[in-house]
Amino acid sequence: MSDSSTRVAVDPAPLGLAAFGATTLMLSLFNSGVRPSLAAVVLPTAFLFGGVMQLVAGIVEFRQGGTFGGTAFCSFAAFWMSYAVYKRFIEPTLPPDQAHFATGLWVLPWAIVAFYLTIATLRTSGVLLALFAAATTTLTILTISELLESTGLLRVGGATGLVTAALALYGSFAGLINTTWGRHIIPTFPDPGKRLAKLGHRKTHRPPSITSSAGERDYPETKDHRPPPQA
Numbered sequence: 001m002s003d004s005s006t007r008v009a010v011d012p013a014p015l016g017l018a019a020f021g022a023t024t025l026m027l028s029l030f031n032s033g034v035r036p037s038l039a040a041v042v043l044p045t046a047f048l049f050g051g052v053m054q055l056v057a058g059i060v061e062f063r064q065g066g067t068f069g070g071t072a073f074c075s076f077a078a079f080w081m082s083y084a085v086y087k088r089f090i091e092p093t094l095p096p097d098q099a100h101f102a103t104g105l106w107v108l109p110w111a112i113v114a115f116y117l118t119i120a121t122l123r124t125s126g127v128l129l130a131l132f133a134a135a136t137t138t139l140t141i142l143t144i145s146e147l148l149e150s151t152g153l154l155r156v157g158g159a160t161g162l163v164t165a166a167l168a169l170y171g172s173f174a175g176l177i178n179t180t181w182g183r184h185i186i187p188t189f190p191d192p193g194k195r196l197a198k199l200g201h202r203k204t205h206r207p208p209s210i211t212s213s214a215g216e217r218d219y220p221e222t223k224d225h226r227p228p229p230q231a
Contacts (some may be wrong), residue, residue: 009064013211014176016057016073017131021168021194023050023080024135031142031160043084050080061211068120069211072132075117079110105145111139122196123213126189127174131167138164175210 002201023046030039058073086106118132138160145153174186188210 002076007118010060011175011179012057012073013058013069013209014063014172014179014231015177016061017168017210018067019049020055020073020082021165021172024095025165026167028138028158028161029101030158032056033155040087040115043080043087043088046080047084049113051077051084053077054079054080066209066211068117068124068213069209072117072211084160100146100149101115104143104168107139107143111136120213123191125171125210127167127171127210129192131164131171134164134167136203162185171210178210 023042026042026045027039030036030042054073054077058070058075058077061073062070086103091099091103107144114132114136118129118136121128121132138157141153141157144150145157169186174188177186178184178188
């Protein structure tokens with residue numbers, strides 16, 4: 001039987017960010033005007049990659065003490081799974097003249113969740129701060145576009161969604177490269193809100209990750225266990 005203390009902790013963030021970024025990229029291409037009538041092809045990817053894989057990443061984050069990563073990945077896993085179910089089974093049953101309004105109300109809570117996750121990213125990394133600010137902007141625009149039935153705003157939301165996807169995929173790339181190479185080669189700009197450090201004091205031990213907060217990076221400086229330098 002293996003000793004649990006010798007297990008190597010893994011970083012689930014590259015998987016979670018890849019799932020979020022790839023699925024957002026697919027949907028945003030259609031929202032921005034690229035063959036929107038074919039948007040249903042997103043649903044399998046939304047459920048399996050954006051949903052199931054982010055859920056896996058979120059559970060691993062929670063098991064390793066990552067409150068932000070676990071909350072973010074599990075929340076958006078639910079977002080993509082419910083999106084697939086909503087588009088496939090719920091929206092077709094709604095009155096055609098009210099479906100847009102219902103969709104707007106469905107998107108609205110996710111914009112709120114993305115907003116307060118953005119506040120939390122001030123103590124994680126600049127990449128995540130930019131990502132969640134873009135995600136909040138995108139979800140807000142999409143909410144308004146559905147409530148007003150505005151195709152123009154939907155196209156704008158698709159464009160900001162492409163920016164969101166690019167930031168998520170960059171974060172995934174950075175996390176994967178930095179982990180496999182064992183050093184911070186790709187910059188992630190850690191702790192953009194370090195001036196707010198005086199507002200918090202709780203610190204926990206957690207493997208370094210793009211999603212780990214400043215309060216989770218209190219590592220003992222030992223010969224065999226040192227955090228990699230932050231870029």
